[in-house]
Amino acid sequence: MATPLLEIRSLHARVAAPGGREILKGVDLTIRAGEVHAIMGKNGSGKSTLVQAVAGRETYEVTGGEILYKGRNLLELSAEERAREGVFLAFQYPVEIPGVSTSYFLRAAVNAIRKHQGEDELDAPKFLAMVREKMALLKMDKSFMNRAVNEGFSGGEKKRNEIFQMAVINPTLGLMDETDSGLDIDALKVVANGANSLRRADNAILMVTHYQRLLDYIVPDYVHVMMDGRIVRTGDKNLALELEEKGYDWVEREVKQPA
Amino acid sequence: MTQLADTHRIHLSNFARFEQTERRAAGNGHAPRPAWLEALRRAGIERFERVGFPGGRDELWRHTNFSPIAKTPFRLAGRDAVESAAAADVAGRFTFGGEAAAELVFVNGHFAPRLSRIGNDLPRGVYAGSLAEAFSAHGAQVERHLGRHADLDGNPFVALNSGFVADGAYVYFPRGAAVKGPIHLLFVSLPDGAGEPTVSHPRVLIVAEDTAEASVVESYAGTEGGAYWTNAVTEMVVGNGAAIDHNKLQQESVEAFHVGAMQVRLGRDGRFVSHNTTTGGRLTRNDLNVLLAGENADATLNGLVVIDGQQHVDNHTLLDHAAPHCPSHELYKHVLGGRATGVFKGKILVRQAAQKTDSKQTSKTLLLSDDAYMNSQPALEIYADDVKCTHGSTTGPVDESMVFYIRQRGVSLDAARHLLTYAFAADVTRRIKVGPVRRRIEDYMAAQHGLPQDLRITDLGAHDEAAR
Numbered sequence: 001m002a003t004p005l006l007e008i009r010s011l012h013a014r015v016a017a018p019g020g021r022e023i024l025k026g027v028d029l030t031i032r033a034g035e036v037h038a039i040m041g042k043n044g045s046g047k048s049t050l051v052q053a054v055a056g057r058e059t060y061e062v063t064g065g066e067i068l069y070k071g072r073n074l075l076e077l078s079a080e081e082r083a084r085e086g087v088f089l090a091f092q093y094p095v096e097i098p099g100v101s102t103s104y105f106l107r108a109a110v111n112a113i114r115k116h117q118g119e120d121e122l123d124a125p126k127f128l129a130m131v132r133e134k135m136a137l138l139k140m141d142k143s144f145m146n147r148a149v150n151e152g153f154s155g156g157e158k159k160r161n162e163i164f165q166m167a168v169i170n171p172t173l174g175l176m177d178e179t180d181s182g183l184d185i186d187a188l189k190v191v192a193n194g195a196n197s198l199r200r201a202d203n204a205i206l207m208v209t210h211y212q213r214l215l216d217y218i219v220p221d222y223v224h225v226m227m228d229g230r231i232v233r234t235g236d237k238n239l240a241l242e243l244e245e246k247g248y249d250w251v252e253r254e255v256k257q258p259a
Numbered sequence: 260m261t262q263l264a265d266t267h268r269i270h271l272s273n274f275a276r277f278e279q280t281e282r283r284a285a286g287n288g289h290a291p292r293p294a295w296l297e298a299l300r301r302a303g304i305e306r307f308e309r310v311g312f313p314g315g316r317d318e319l320w321r322h323t324n325f326s327p328i329a330k331t332p333f334r335l336a337g338r339d340a341v342e343s344a345a346a347a348d349v350a351g352r353f354t355f356g357g358e359a360a361a362e363l364v365f366v367n368g369h370f371a372p373r374l375s376r377i378g379n380d381l382p383r384g385v386y387a388g389s390l391a392e393a394f395s396a397h398g399a400q401v402e403r404h405l406g407r408h409a410d411l412d413g414n415p416f417v418a419l420n421s422g423f424v425a426d427g428a429y430v431y432f433p434r435g436a437a438v439k440g441p442i443h444l445l446f447v448s449l450p451d452g453a454g455e456p457t458v459s460h461p462r463v464l465i466v467a468e469d470t471a472e473a474s475v476v477e478s479y480a481g482t483e484g485g486a487y488w489t490n491a492v493t494e495m496v497v498g499n500g501a502a503i504d505h506n507k508l509q510q511e512s513v514e515a516f517h518v519g520a521m522q523v524r525l526g527r528d529g530r531f532v533s534h535n536t537t538t539g540g541r542l543t544r545n546d547l548n549v550l551l552a553g554e555n556a557d558a559t560l561n562g563l564v565v566i567d568g569q570q571h572v573d574n575h576t577l578l579d580h581a582a583p584h585c586p587s588h589e590l591y592k593h594v595l596g597g598r599a600t601g602v603f604k605g606k607i608l609v610r611q612a613a614q615k616t617d618s619k620q621t622s623k624t625l626l627l628s629d630d631a632y633m634n635s636q637p638a639l640e641i642y643a644d645d646v647k648c649t650h651g652s653t654t655g656p657v658d659e660s661m662v663f664y665i666r667q668r669g670v671s672l673d674a675a676r677h678l679l680t681y682a683f684a685a686d687v688t689r690r691i692k693v694g695p696v697r698r699r700i701e702d703y704m705a706a707q708h709g710l711p712q713d714l715r716i717t718d719l720g721a722h723d724e725a726a727r
Contacts, residue, residue, distance in 0.1 A: 055667055059659075083669040095664035099682030108678070109668035116669070165668065 086172030303421025368459030527553030
């Protein structure tokens with residue numbers, strides 16, 4: 001069998017501060033190319049921390065375990081190196097960057113990645129030609145490229161912007177952190193459509209969500225339930241439906257019952 | 260002030276020599292100096308002799324230690340360098356070329372006609388030239404304003420400058436004149452070759468009659484190779500319905516001291532926009548005082564300070580609202596690296612007559628190092644009861660969540676920080692209407708903060724708030 005795209009083994013992580021709380025307490029997760037995974041769980045279960053640790057956020061300190069990406073130790077790479085290697089995080093709370101247009105920002109990103117891959121950097125006209133199609137896909141207004149990154153955007157616009165960026169950057173591993181929260185159904189469809197259009201045999205998506213609803217539109221191969229810093233249940237899309245019906249307390253009771 | 264008691268003596272002996280030179284010049288057939296000018300000089304030097312350099316606990320001066328200036332034995336800079344190749348070289352680097360409607364170059368405070376370009380295309384009646392020449396050619400106009408606005412009694416540096424008023428720029432816009440392109444006043448300082456510290460006291464007078472419209476740029480530039488001090492005073496009168504866009508770009512050498520006082524008087528419906536940018540100097544103190552004397556006058560003060568190393572910059576501004584229905588806006592931004600220190604003190608004075616004042620002040624500082632320090636203080640003094648005054652101040656490092664967001668898209672840590680720093684400054688510079696000034700700041704930022712791609716402020720894109 002081919003090397004998994006992402007292999008997380010017994011990952012422990014804590015808040016990177018003196019006396020920082022441990023959040024991940026031994027996460028195991030394997031994602032192969034071509035797969036879509038969803039992680040569900042209550043607030044505070046460690047879902048967001050997991051994807052941020054994979055993306056290389058330094059506010060979390062990995063204290064144990066490992067993350068292998070294409071068989072390489074991902075923990076040795078800086079956040080930007082991970083991004084250039086194809087790891088993309090669609091943020092739960094996209095950051096506003098006053099004074100920097102989306103166009104400039106995204107071109108800098110695309111060119112940093114292209115340079116890393118030994119490709120020529122794109123000038124502004126070539127870049128705009130390249131993103132035009134993706135803008136249509138995510139139903140983005142033209143003015144959007146000239147607005148400062150996420151500044152004054154509605155919650156829905158910010159999320160669409162994340163998936164738009166993901167579509168332009170076309171990552172190998174797309175991490176989507178609660179991309180569905182705060183979206184109305186029409187926006188959710190647009191976002192899901194954008195994410196689905198990226199699915200290929202050689203890449204993968206890991207979604208974090210509270211709600212089963214998203215999974216109607218981006219259908220996962222695997223659903224994992226996280227609780228107190230660990231993955232406690234894994235199933236197919238039906239697990240999400242079961243969770244929706246019975247609630248997280250049901251998993252909690254099952255987990256806590258001695259086998 | 261006791262510890263600095265004797266430090267002003269050097270300037271008194273400078274004055275004695277200065278007077279001798281002036282008298283000799285008059286004896287050699289130069290036009291005699293008018294009596295009112297003699298009186299202004301005398302008032303200035305006497306005042307300075309009485310008060311000396313500021314120090315101690317005086318509220319207006321206590322945020323900056325002026326003893327490095329006070330203790331340096333500055334000799335009054337002579338004319339020797341005016342025709343030098345070094346002067347031409349610096350002027351060549353800072354020129355606006357054909358983009359300026361007129362360009363006056365001063366070397367160590369002295370007008371340098373050969374480096375200057377006073378176009379024939381200035382509208383009729385507009386004057387831009389040496390102040391020394393204007394004493395005789397436009398004596399009555401100059402007398403009416405020179406020394407009548409700047410605060411000789413309240414500011415010892417203004418007093419000292421006034422003692423040495425000899426040359427500088429006089430810019431006059433007659434009623435209704437509209438000048439396309441900026442009038443560029445370029446003050447070049449070259450340290451003395453022998454390593455002796457020198458001082459110049461440039462003086463600028465700008466008079467815009469009713470409904471005139473123009474932009475004026477004061478650039479201060481210098482070369483390294485020794486300490487020097489620029490002690491500049493600018494007086495500006497903006498008539499009824501006139502609009503002046505003023506830029507001050509201070510790019511002195513990092514060994515230089517720069518003290519600049521500017522006093523502006525706005526008539527009814529007068530508009531004044533100031534863009535005050537500092538990147539140079541070891542120690543800088545700017546005083547920018549604007550008197551909104553007529554109804555519905557409108558003042559906008561934008562400032563940008565980008566410093567590093569051991570540089571210190573102190574900006575004191577005063578918006579003096581003396582008439583009703585006047586809006587004023589102020590935005591000062593500091594980017595401090597290394598062990599640099601910044602002071603911003605923005606005072607808004609609303610006099611009793613100034614009902615319906617609408618004043619907004621914002622000060623934002625980006626600290627690029629743990630050793631940089633900012634002291635930002637608003638000061639509101641309000642004597643009218645129907646006014647709107649707001650102020651806000653923030654100081655902090657580069658936002659790490661923004662940095663992570665940018666890095667997660669593949670951009671390096673350094674590039675991310677530089678981009679955010681650039682964007683922070685661009686919020687001020689994008690408001691600058693004079694292209695060459697904006698480009699010069701962009702170049703400086705790009706050189707200091709090696710930027711990703713071919714970044715230009717204009718590429719950074721739209722801002723929601725309308726730039727003023």
